Amino acid sequence: MLITAALMGAGCTKSAEVPATAKAPPPAAPAPSAPPVAPAAGAPAEAPSADPAQVLTGIPGMDFSALPPAAKRELATVFTDEFCYCGCPHSLGACLKQHTPCKHAKRMARLSARMVAEGGPASEVIVTLSKYYASFREPRVQLKVDPRMCQGDANAPVTVAEFSDFECPFCGKARPILEGFARKHPSEVRFCYLPFPLSMHANAIPAAQAVLWARDQGKFWQMHDALFGQQNNLKPEALPALAKSVGLDGDKLAAVLKTEQYKDEIEGFQAQGRMAAINSTPSVFFNGRAYELGFQEAQLEHSMEDEVEWRANNNAWAAD
Numbered sequence: 001m002l003i004t005a006a007l008m009g010a011g012c013t014k015s016a017e018v019p020a021t022a023k024a025p026p027p028a029a030p031a032p033s034a035p036p037v038a039p040a041a042g043a044p045a046e047a048p049s050a051d052p053a054q055v056l057t058g059i060p061g062m063d064f065s066a067l068p069p070a071a072k073r074e075l076a077t078v079f080t081d082e083f084c085y086c087g088c089p090h091s092l093g094a095c096l097k098q099h100t101p102c103k104h105a106k107r108m109a110r111l112s113a114r115m116v117a118e119g120g121p122a123s124e125v126i127v128t129l130s131k132y133y134a135s136f137r138e139p140r141v142q143l144k145v146d147p148r149m150c151q152g153d154a155n156a157p158v159t160v161a162e163f164s165d166f167e168c169p170f171c172g173k174a175r176p177i178l179e180g181f182a183r184k185h186p187s188e189v190r191f192c193y194l195p196f197p198l199s200m201h202a203n204a205i206p207a208a209q210a211v212l213w214a215r216d217q218g219k220f221w222q223m224h225d226a227l228f229g230q231q232n233n234l235k236p237e238a239l240p241a242l243a244k245s246v247g248l249d250g251d252k253l254a255a256v257l258k259t260e261q262y263k264d265e266i267e268g269f270q271a272q273g274r275m276a277a278i279n280s281t282p283s284v285f286f287n288g289r290a291y292e293l294g295f296q297e298a299q300l301e302h303s304m305e306d307e308v309e310w311r312a313n314n315n316a317w318a319a320d
Contacts, residue, residue, distance in 0.1 A: 011280030012168035012198055052076035059096045062109060067117060077122035078112045078129075085133040086320055102320040111293075111302055132293060132303075136310050140288030141276045145192040148215050151182055152190040158307045159190045160291075163273045163283040166208065166227045167201035167234055171282045174295045175228055178284070181300045188304060193224065195266060196273045196281055203234040205266060210239045212262045213253055214246065222246040287311065 055076040056064045064075060079093030086104040088095050092112070095105040108129065115125045143161050147154065162178060164171040182191035195211065197204030207227050214223030226242045227234060236257050240250030256262075276285065284291040286307045293299040309318055 011170045011282060012165055012200065013280045055079050055093050059093075059109075060100050062096065062106065064113060067113065071113075071116040074116040074120070074122040074125065075113055078116070078125050079109070081122070082108075082112075082126050082129060084108060085129075086317065099320070104317060104320060107302070107306075111299075114298060128293070135289050135292075136306070136315075138289070141285060141290070143192075143194070143272055143276070143285060143288060145194065146215070149194070149220050150190055150192040151179070151221070152186050154190060156186075156188055156190040157311055158188055158304050159192060159287055160304075161192045161194055161285045161288075163194045163196040163269075163276070163278055163281055165196055165198050165201055165204050165281045166211070167204045167231060168198065168281045169231065170280075172228055172231050174282045177295045177297065178282075178300070181297055181304075184297075185301075185304060188308065193220075194269050194272065196269060196278070196283070197266065198281060203236070206236040206239060206257055207234045208266050208269075209257055209262045210243065210253060212265060213256050214243065214248060217248055219246050219248060223248070 052072040084095035195208040244250040
């Protein structure tokens with residue numbers, strides 16, 4: 001995918017037991033809060049401009065001069081070809097200039113600018129924007145989380161749930177970004193972990209057993225961090241030492257790992273993942289809405305702010 005080269009579009013993929021095609025295909029067209037209305041008869045047509053400078057300048061309160069020339073060309077195409085998600089009958093660029101009170105156009109423009117700055121071509125940016133804004137109107141996944149495996153205010157307006165595998169290297173890379181984001185917004189975000197061990201990882205289930213056992217001893221997050229800190233050696237015989245490192249009884253964990261004590265619970269988390277149609281780890285949801293913008297703080301914050309607005313306005317965008 002286009003947005004974050006290290007993480008976006010990359011992940012540990014499930015085995016054939018749940019095919020990667022299980023996830024519903026993306027919508028073919030944008031789904032703004034209200035369908036774009038054709039301009040009134042006699043109204044001047046919005047002719048696309050081939051000159052990025054003409055498209056990107058003269059926008060009140062916005063300056064794209066720092067973008068490299070290639071990114072400016074892509075952004076100008078996005079502004080010309082994509083509609084604003086506020087539902088007005090204008091392209092994004094026209095909305096920015098003609099519907100100046102529209103805060104949604106400015107937010108969409110900033111998000112688009114970040115994408116093209118990271119190398120995203122206009123065609124992919126437009127598809128990503130369409131999928132992103134359409135996702136707010138799609139049915140939400142109802143996820144059951146364990147409060148002992150969550151951080152932040154239980155009454156926060158946004159619950160961010162992550163399906164993750166302790167042996168997945170992409171989960172390891174996403175982990176500090178997601179946790180840092182949650183710590184930065186403790187009153188807005190509740191961050192919850194759901195183990196989703198993949199069959200392609202031989203030690204993923206023992207690691208999940210270990211973290212659930214540690215949770216029952218009151219040390220879920222300590223063991224969570226220890227497991228991610230030793231991703232290259234999660235063999236069952238190595239886990240008791242990790243338990244001891246966080247102040248737990250390693251011999252008791254060794255005994256638990258020889259049983260199926262947490263088998264049903266792990267399968268329950270996996271069933272939730274299958275119901276959510278995930279096909280790789282990490283997979284993240286904002287209030288049950290699949291999140292696919294990428295694991296960077298700015299994108300996470302952007303989606304959090306959108307989710308707060310959407311929820312505050314009874315599943316709609318605020319009027320401009």
